[in-house]
Structure formats: C-alpha cells, structure tokens
Amino acid sequence: MRQPSAELFPTDSPVPAGQLIGREDDVEQIVAAMAAGTHLILAGPRRTGKTSVCEAALTRLHAQGLYTAEIDLFRIADAAELAETLAVKVVENRSGARQALLKARRMGRGALTVAQGAVALKMKTQLGDGVELAFTPGLAQSDPAKALDRALELPQRIAEADGKRLVLFFDEFQEIAGPRRAYGDPDAVTKRMRAIFQRSTHVSYLFAGSIEHVMRDLFAPSQRAFSGFGSFHALHEIxxxxxxxxxxxxxxxxxxxxxxxxxxxxxxxxxxxxxxxxxxxxxxxxxxxxxxxxxxxxxxxxxxxxxxxxxDVPIMEQLVETIRRLHKAALPMARSIAEGLPPPRHVPVGVRDRVLKQLRDAGVVERVSHGHWKVINPLFREYLVQFDPI
Ligand SMILES: Nc1ncnc2c1ncn2[C@@H]1O[C@H](COP(=O)(O)OP(=O)(O)OP(=O)(O)O)[C@@H](O)[C@H]1O
Ligand SMILES: [Mg+2]
CATH class of the missing domain: 1.10.8.60 (Helicase, Ruva Protein; domain 3)
Incomplete structure (x- = not known):
C-alpha cells in the first residue's frame, strides 16, 4: 500500500504542524509575540502558508499551557454565528467544560448530569452571560450585536479568572470589512472590537488575512479602528x-x-x-x-x-475571469509580466500604474524591485504564457 499523495503533500488545506516545511523561525516568533502579550497581523497573498504557520503557533502555545481559540471568518455567516462560535471555542479551554458543552449543544441543557450542570452554572456566575451563548445554540440570534459584544468580552474574563493568557486567532479577518457586511456595519463592528480588545489585557490577538490591501487598510491608517493595534509580521521565504x-x-x-x-x-x-x-x-x-x-x-x-x-487549469481560468473584470488592460498586462516583457504598447502609460495596483491587490503580481514585477504563483505564470488566454 502506497501513502496517498495528497496526504504526503496536502495542497487544499493548511499543513499540519508536524509537516510544515521551513517556517520554524516564523512559528517561533509568533509564539514569542503571543506569549509576551503582544498582537500580530499576517497579511499576505493566498496560499502562501499563513494559516498553517498560525495554527502551528497555536498548537505550540496550547502545549505550553496557554488558552487558545481559532476563528476562521470564511466559515462564519453572520454576527450571531460569530458570537456563538467564539463563545464555544473560548469556553472549551476550561477543563471539564468540553464534555458538558458538547452534550448540552447536542441534547439540550436538561441532558447534563448534575456535575456537568454545576460546571455550567458556576461558569455563568463567574464569567457572565456570554457563557450562555456557548451552551445554548441559537441564543445569539435574538440580539446578534449584543451577543457579539458578550462573546468578545469572554476571552478576557475566562483568562483573567483562570490566571491564564488566551491567544485568539482570527483568520481571514478582512471579512470584517468585506462588502458582505456580514457582521454588521464594518465601522461600528471594528470600533466595538477595538474597544473590547484594548481592555482585554490577558488576551493576545493574532490576525491573518489574504486580501492584503484590506488588511493594511484596517490596521494602518490613523482614522481606522485598528490603527496601531499590533504589528505586521511578514512570513519569511522558505x-x-x-x-x-x-x-x-x-x-x-x-x-x-x-x-x-x-x-x-x-x-x-x-x-x-x-x-x-x-x-x-x-x-x-x-x-x-x-x-x-x-x-x-x-x-x-x-x-x-x-x-x-x-x-489547476480550472482554478486558473477562474483567476483569468477575475483579472478580466478588473480592467480591459489587466490581462494583457499580466501576460506581459508573465513573459518578462515590458507592458503592451497600446496600454496608455497612465493606465499602467492603476492596473498594476489592481493586479497587486488581487494577489496576482508582486513588485520585486523598482519597476520590476512578477506573477506570484509560478504555475499561473506558466499558464499565462503557455495557454495564452485572451
Ligand atoms: N510551510 C509549508 N510547508 C509545506 N507546504 C506549505 C507550507 N505552507 C504552505 N504550504 C502549502 O500551501 C498550501 C496553503 O497553505 P495555507 O492554507 O496555510 O495558506 P494560506 O496563506 O492560509 O492560504 P489561504 O489564503 O488560502 O488562506 C498548503 O496546502 C500547502 O500545500
Ligand atoms: Mg488561510
């Protein structure tokens, strides 16, 4: 029996911590920053290993006895689901709570043993109403905004009560500001988050996102809610x-x-x-x-x-469609970059910079040095050259 190729070399999901190639220094630095109580932001192109590295860091932090929780916003539809998921992931850190939580969520509070009921009750008295969101599926839906506030406060409460540090990892965090407005008005949500995060002295926050310019926009400019909160960590080359x-x-x-x-x-x-x-x-x-x-x-x-x-042709065809929608000069520009040629002559000089920026924001190209760009994914570059899409 041969080992399955996709298990030896996974390509559609984050790589398990034990299979990570290189990136030891990144994991170490993230672990150190989180343990020290600082916050980090990883913004980088798709499929470069952000989630894998963050998960490896979380695994290590958990092994060191810290509390951890991971939230992937790509998987979370709205504010109520965010509140409930966050509450569950945070509460699960408490020893003894996990079993009670699973059972209550599957079969209702009534199914808990006396001891498990006591665990739940004690947590509620000690940590507040946010705990209830974890034990009662659907509860968050009655008032999603309020539920989200409670859930966001929970990490600090539980960490403080247990004398622990909690590391909270938000993956695909740019969704907070995304056009879906899934979690409410982005400005309002980010302001509330910032206010709560700032008071959460026992919590270290780790943010990752694949739409780099949105992430930079969220954390950098002075007028945005998260400006100055945490520092950017760029993954090292392998x-x-x-x-x-x-x-x-x-x-x-x-x-x-x-x-x-x-x-x-x-x-x-x-x-x-x-x-x-x-x-x-x-x-x-x-x-x-x-x-x-x-x-x-x-x-x-x-x-x-x-x-x-x-x-990968189907994925590449999709990407070509996305590029076409950016600007009519975007695909010709991408192709000339792929071929290492100067921009096509018919593209006006004034348009070039704008299109390059759009291609960069779409995660297709990156600047190598002044005036020199490259297609990030080598397979996509070859596709552009060989398949000659028009
Ligand atoms: N350190 C690594 N060692 C081996 N393979 C890796 C490593 N990092 C990333 N990969 C490869 O890249 C793929 C994507 O990794 P991962 O999901 O961590 O990236 P990401 O930047 O979070 O991607 P996305 O933008 O899709 O969220 C993995 O399935 C794996 O094939
Ligand atoms: Mg990812």
Missing part, C-alpha cells in the same frame, strides 16, 4: 535547502528516494511558492505511484509538473 530537506523527508515517508538533480528541478519549478511547490511534489509522487516506482527521477518530476499545471 529557502531552497529547507524545501529540499522537507520534500525529501515527505517522499521518504513513502519510501521514495529522489535523485538530487530531480529534487533540484522540483524545487526550482516551485520557485519557493508554497502551494505550487507542494502541488508539483504531490503530482510527482502520484506519477511515481502510477508508474509503480519508488525512485523519483527527472521523468517523474516532468510528469508531475505537467499534471500540476493541467490539474
């Missing part, structure tokens, strides 16, 4: 030798050996982009499985590279 080492280890988990030149080629093709590198490695492994071999050479890598590109 150096080529960390990739070589990490990928070799992953292949070895399925008793595969990789020829040095093939490994070099694989790492080169991924250009340090985490998801692209993992995707090529995953497809390379799959090719080896299909060929019935445990020896990875140049042929397997070539097959894997081609399959990675081909398999």
């Amino acid at each position: 150096p080529p030798d960390a990739w070589r080492e990490g990928l070799r280890e992953r292949f070895a988990a399925d008793e595969c050996t990789v020829e040095p030149a093939a490994l070099e080629r694989l790492v080169g093709l991924g250009e340090g982009h985490p998801r692209a590198t993992m995707r090529i490695a995953q497809q390379t492994h799959l090719a080896a499985v299909q060929l019935g071999t445990h020896a990875i050479g140049a042929d397997e890598v070539e097959l894997g590279h081609r399959a990675a590109l081909q398999g």
Whole structure:
C-alpha cells in the first residue's frame, strides 16, 4: 500500500504542524509575540502558508499551557454565528467544560448530569452571560450585536479568572470589512472590537488575512479602528535547502528516494511558492505511484509538473475571469509580466500604474524591485504564457 499523495503533500488545506516545511523561525516568533502579550497581523497573498504557520503557533502555545481559540471568518455567516462560535471555542479551554458543552449543544441543557450542570452554572456566575451563548445554540440570534459584544468580552474574563493568557486567532479577518457586511456595519463592528480588545489585557490577538490591501487598510491608517493595534509580521521565504530537506523527508515517508538533480528541478519549478511547490511534489509522487516506482527521477518530476499545471487549469481560468473584470488592460498586462516583457504598447502609460495596483491587490503580481514585477504563483505564470488566454 502506497501513502496517498495528497496526504504526503496536502495542497487544499493548511499543513499540519508536524509537516510544515521551513517556517520554524516564523512559528517561533509568533509564539514569542503571543506569549509576551503582544498582537500580530499576517497579511499576505493566498496560499502562501499563513494559516498553517498560525495554527502551528497555536498548537505550540496550547502545549505550553496557554488558552487558545481559532476563528476562521470564511466559515462564519453572520454576527450571531460569530458570537456563538467564539463563545464555544473560548469556553472549551476550561477543563471539564468540553464534555458538558458538547452534550448540552447536542441534547439540550436538561441532558447534563448534575456535575456537568454545576460546571455550567458556576461558569455563568463567574464569567457572565456570554457563557450562555456557548451552551445554548441559537441564543445569539435574538440580539446578534449584543451577543457579539458578550462573546468578545469572554476571552478576557475566562483568562483573567483562570490566571491564564488566551491567544485568539482570527483568520481571514478582512471579512470584517468585506462588502458582505456580514457582521454588521464594518465601522461600528471594528470600533466595538477595538474597544473590547484594548481592555482585554490577558488576551493576545493574532490576525491573518489574504486580501492584503484590506488588511493594511484596517490596521494602518490613523482614522481606522485598528490603527496601531499590533504589528505586521511578514512570513519569511522558505529557502531552497529547507524545501529540499522537507520534500525529501515527505517522499521518504513513502519510501521514495529522489535523485538530487530531480529534487533540484522540483524545487526550482516551485520557485519557493508554497502551494505550487507542494502541488508539483504531490503530482510527482502520484506519477511515481502510477508508474509503480519508488525512485523519483527527472521523468517523474516532468510528469508531475505537467499534471500540476493541467490539474489547476480550472482554478486558473477562474483567476483569468477575475483579472478580466478588473480592467480591459489587466490581462494583457499580466501576460506581459508573465513573459518578462515590458507592458503592451497600446496600454496608455497612465493606465499602467492603476492596473498594476489592481493586479497587486488581487494577489496576482508582486513588485520585486523598482519597476520590476512578477506573477506570484509560478504555475499561473506558466499558464499565462503557455495557454495564452485572451
Ligand atoms: N510551510 C509549508 N510547508 C509545506 N507546504 C506549505 C507550507 N505552507 C504552505 N504550504 C502549502 O500551501 C498550501 C496553503 O497553505 P495555507 O492554507 O496555510 O495558506 P494560506 O496563506 O492560509 O492560504 P489561504 O489564503 O488560502 O488562506 C498548503 O496546502 C500547502 O500545500
Ligand atoms: Mg488561510
């Protein structure tokens, strides 16, 4: 039995802490900042490893005895759900509360044993009404804004009562200010959050988001609610030798050996982009499985590279659609960047800067040096060059 390629090289979900390649320094720095009671913001392009790194840091902090809670706003529809989820995740940190909580949420308060009922009651007296949001599914819906306030205050209350530090990780935090206005008027919500967070001296906040300019906008300008709250942490590059080492280890988990030149080629093709590198490695492994071999050479890598590109075509087509909608010059600009050429001559000079900024905000390109841009995802760059979408 061979190990499944997608388990050795996951590409559609955060990487489990034990499988993280490189990024040890990032995890350490985040752990240190959280333990010290400071706040951090990770804003970066999609699929570069923000969630993986933050989750690894949380796992470590939890092992050190800190309370932790993770909230992914992509999964949360509205203010009521945010309040309830937050309350549950925070309360779960209390030993003894988890079982009672599961049971009460599944079968109602009446199903609790006397001891579990006592746990719940004690928490409510000690920590206030916010606890009730966790024990009673749907309760938050009657007054979502008020419920959210209570839930946001809960981390500090529980941390203070238990003499602990609590680390609260909000993933995809830009959703707070998103056009959905899912959690209420963004200005009002962020102001209330800031006021509560500022008083929460036992809580360290970790924010991640993939729409970089919205994140920067939320935390940087002086008139926004979160200005000056926390500092930005930019993820470090994963150096080529960390990739070589990490990928070799992953292949070895399925008793595969990789020829040095093939490994070099694989790492080169991924250009340090985490998801692209993992995707090529995953497809390379799959090719080896299909060929019935445990020896990875140049042929397997070539097959894997081609399959990675081909398999991502639907995602790339979607991205091309998004680019088309930005501006009529956006796709021609992206293509010339992909080919390493100057912008097409028919695009007026005044339009170029604006379109570049739009492409950057959409997470498609980044500036390497003055006047020099590149397509972030190497597979997308190849797609633009080879498939020539118009
Ligand atoms: N340190 C790493 N080691 C190995 N693979 C990684 C690493 N970081 C990221 N990846 C790859 O990138 C993919 C995306 O990782 P992750 O979900 O953590 O990124 P993200 O920046 O949070 O993405 P999104 O913007 O979609 O939320 C993973 O499935 C994995 O293939
Ligand atoms: Mg993520």
